[in-house]
Amino acid sequence: MTARLLLAALFLTLCACGGGGGSTDNGSDSNREVVDTQSDPSTSIDPDDPEPTGIGDSEDGQDDIVDDPDEPESPKTYELAGIYCSCGPTTSTSSSVFNNIEEAAYLDGVLVRIPWAEMEPSPGVYDWSLLDQQLVKAKTQGLHVTFALLNGYAAPAWLESEGADMLDYIFRGDIPRRLPIPWDETYLRYLTNFIAALGARYSGEEALQLVHMTNSTTNGFEMQYFFDAQAEADFYAKGYSETALVNSWKRILDAYNQAFDDTRMDLDVHPVLGSPTVAEQVVAYGQASIGARFGVFGAWWSRRNAEVAYPEMYNLLLSGAASSFAGVQLVGTASTRAYNEITREDLLDAIKFALQSGIYYIEVWNQDLLNTDISPQMGGFHTSVNNAIK
Template sequence: PVVTDPVVEPTYKVSGTFCSCGPTSQTNSSINRDTENLDYLDGVLVRISWADMNPQAGIYDWSYLDEQIGYAEQRNTKIALAILNGPYAPTWLAEEGATMFEYTLRGNVVSLPLPWDTVYLSYYQAFIEELGARYSGNEFIDLVHITNSTTNGFEMQYTFNSAQITDFETAGYTEELLINSWTTIIDAYATAFPNKPVDVEVHPVFFSDKIATDVVDHGLALYGKRFGVLAAWWSEHNAKNVYTSMFTILKNVQKESFAGVQLVGAVSTGLNPLTEEQLAAALQLAIDNGFYYMEIWNNDLANTQLSDLITNNDNLIEAQTAVQ
């Protein structure tokens, strides 16, 4: 008999201290001066709206991301890329026949394309394909966050009130349709970035865990160790008291591939303020569970009173990943 060596699936070491900085736009850069001289900073979350990169149907503008990659090259830092979707989707989708859903976000009336809408999915898949063709080989892009048409265009959940939930259901929402939307988009990203790790943020959807569970199962089954999950709600309180089922998903995925966290708030400022003790507890809980990719808000990264805490945490990340 012919003896062949077993195929060993590559391991993607997704780890480090990344800045959860502001979105890139005409007036703002995710890679900014506030964090450029921090020794413990390994990379930056670069968020750019789909609308800014796809201003017309079939027309793409890569200037925002090209600029961010240029900054990353100058500073020899990594990028975690996220295309903001949902309310940041191109408005021309409606003109092309996509069905839009109106809701309120942070006091403003906005709209998102229904995530199962075939026109939306067709144009988003085309955009992802072009994005990957241009950037899949770029050495500075270390991780790609998979996004869909959700409330804030980054996280999985929908923060609708009861009336809006009813309207969403009337518009056709079912768990099966949303799961199919997510799996379609996961496949598009994984195909467009065949050599990059990709992940999806997990949240309950309308108090149900089924969307997150089925979507993650799909990603792991097809893409193995280069598919992971992200918790953008990360704190010790949320992990142990609010999103316990999502915490379980993170722990299970970490055993097979990787899991990362984004702090739910910051000590220094923000909508969800943390105490220094809460920040320390959140970072330690991530380390204890093998979640070595961490997005910390830029105000905390630039706060000199927190530098020892974050430096020590980054040293722990490096020590653990070196062992692996």
């Protein structure tokens, strides 16, 4: 048995793997909205919640995982593992690498999301200062970085004056937003030019472990579109088809592949307007064209979402884990009254389930990373994640 299979077998033995637990996405069946961490709410712990149990047999909650000494280890050039902070976005007034992040001793890295509009304030003029600052802060604290360009509503407003077709929509019931049509040629030309410049500056950066590739979507980070009836009708009227959207994604994947030719890259998978086809075709293209550097990411992660809400997307994650790597972002936080609150039991179960599924890159909300009530369990998970690539 390989070390990875041994890890999975141990977790299956330790955990009761029933179907319950986890949090489902909010919204309709066709367009469930998942968490988009756009803020950094303060921690709020419910003292009446039961204490979570450990995941292993040791007193500190860490598993004793022993690799098979007779099993030779194959080199895994693009293996990716770690506990990363799903922190708020970086802007001119906020930082993803927050000041007391060193208090989370089991942390490997930070997700840094920066709006495209802040990185290209005018056509062809690039401002790298925010990402430079985040990389310096992360390296000072011994952390890796995953980068995501916030797109969609966070794309530059000047795209419209340059001729890009735009769509108006309402976000989360009452927030008016606009996004570029993802198959619009002006949008794609400026985006692919930006990606080329981004890669010319940061490809080969040691601290940059992963790039989440993004397109013009409703929250600018994940693949899905959650529109009201009017916006969905407008989307179709502007030429939406699965083929048009898949071709847009192919252009973006090609641009990232050329710009970051030695960097791991992935993208979030979601059903698009109720169908898994776009996600399935885009993942197949990424696996064929990029190969082992391409992974699959789920920014909606809980056991229930994987088993009930998004089984086709879960299958894509499994295919990514088998061929290269897969990663997840927890669907909510257990440590504060935030947009998508989950229980501590659900949080711990979601991480166990990720490890059982061969997924070792896990983004956890910053409130949970600093919650001392679950530190022993999180420390155990961190040990297991790091053992997975030894």
